[in-house]
Amino acid sequence: MKKISIVIPCYNEEENVLPLAKALRDCFSAELSDYCYELLFIDNDSHDRTRDRIRELCREDPKIKAIFNAKNFGQFNSPYYAMLQSDGDATILMAADFQDPVEMIPRFVHAWEEGSRIVIGVKIRSRESRLMYWLRGIYYRAIKRMSSVDQISQFTGFGLYDQSFIRVMRSLDDPTPFLRGIVAELGYRRTEIPYTQPKRRAGTTHNNFYTLYDAAMLSFTSYTKVGLRIAVFFGGVCSALSMLIGMLYLVMKLIWWDRFPAGMAPMLIGMLFLGSVQIFFIGLLGEYILSINQRVMKRPLVVEEERINFPDAPKYSGVD
Template sequence: MESLAIIVPVYNEESVLQEFYQRTSAVLNDLDGMSSTILFIDDGSSDNSVDIIRDLIRKDDRLSLIRLSRNFGKEAALTAGLDHVDADAVIIIDADLQDPPELIPRMIQLWREGYDTVYGQRTERYGESFVKKTTASLFYRFMAGVGRVAIPRDTGDFRLISRRAVNALRSLSESNRFMKGLFSWIGYPQVALRYSRDPRHAGDSKFNYWKLWNFALDGITSFTTLPLKMASYLGMLLAFGSFIYGAYVIIKTIVWGDPVPGYPSLMTVVLFIGGIQLMFLGVLGEYLGRMFDETKRRPLYLIQEHINNGAEK
């Protein structure tokens, strides 16, 4: 019999967990010829999420919970889930019900047709602000243009991946993980499942614009060196322009005896070049900081407890 495991990262989702379980379990009950499990990964929730999951586990032996020792971030929570599932197919889905569990049978159908990854591709994003939709669209298009790996546009973490793909992801050990990029990096046959993303069933998004900005930086620095190349190219361009302008000033002074331009123009040039230098020192710092994190080789996450149908490990 084929097996399916569903990974659900959870961070302060007490308002949606009951409804998520009802809808997802209804879908799993209708699957023929396939055993299924749901693994919740609690990423340091401070509300009643863990208590609600404990109650659900007592009622349904298909459910289990891994509770991380603190908030390590969603990428680490997803990694913990992938490290602890054993199934022919694995589905990653958020608990907020923006990604409909009712699409699971269609994902399974495409997987049975031979695809190792079936990723959800959003055609609409209801309930999200214009700014968030616009910045997300620009980010994915930027990554598509400059990244070393083709990351599908308008996709999130909602996807089905095969056992072979899960094993490949487990072999990747970097600390700074941009999962959307890693899902694409491993290759293997992939196909999009287009759908309209619903608004959150309840509660608020845990990603503010500052977290999204840092998330974007992780993606850019993990899968492209374009910012470093831009620093080199712009530096050469400024150096060449400075050489031409300096030659012009010298020739003009020798031939016509004009004095060197005064203080305002000099300060403008100095401040401009200084600003460019500081900006690209920051770019270098981002890459060096990530290299520093990799050399420490700390574990990506620590587990506080593992609960499987009431049994703690």
């Protein structure tokens, strides 16, 4: 029997982990009875009773595994690390809040059996926030135009990945992995299945402006050069215009010495404009440098505090 690994990242999901485990087990017993499975929960230092719920599941069922992180290592490192620990013939990554529909799993497995090594879910609409869905659409279109890699619109990571692609992920030496970009850049030819994203079953979203900005900048600095190119081109144009205006002012002052007051207003406006532009591009350059710094430090993806129901097997840290 082929084995399917389900990876479920968690952070303060005490109301969702038990119902999700039941829904997944029901799905396998009803529609995927020809497959064996494992459920791998990775908890990113929850502050509610999520870990108690997961321990309860692990005691009841040895097919359910758990990894407890020593601290919160962010929304990208934790699920990526858990995928490296899976040992199924295929691995499915899904959220714990039921916004990734369980009923999509049989469709993923069917497409995988037909030969697709990567099968992903692509949102065509969302029952959550229409505004956020619209803003994400604008972001995806923008990053798609700017990136040299064909980025996938409305893709959160929810999908099935063949073990051959998991081996590719293990071979990467990237302490700040961005799964969506890696799938687009290094993944095999994929099958995209559209779905409607439902509302969270319970709890509140953990996304805020900072986490969304962090995701956007990680994608921007990892897969685009357009920010630095704009800085170079804009700086060159501004330099040429400044020299031209300066020469024009000099000539006009020499011709109409007594009648042409140069004034302070144009100088102040120009200085403030150029100063604000410089600060913006220095900040943008800082984002690129921060991304480089995180990769150069070679920190581990996560540090484990505890793992449950795992055999004595080597861990895949993702960083040599």
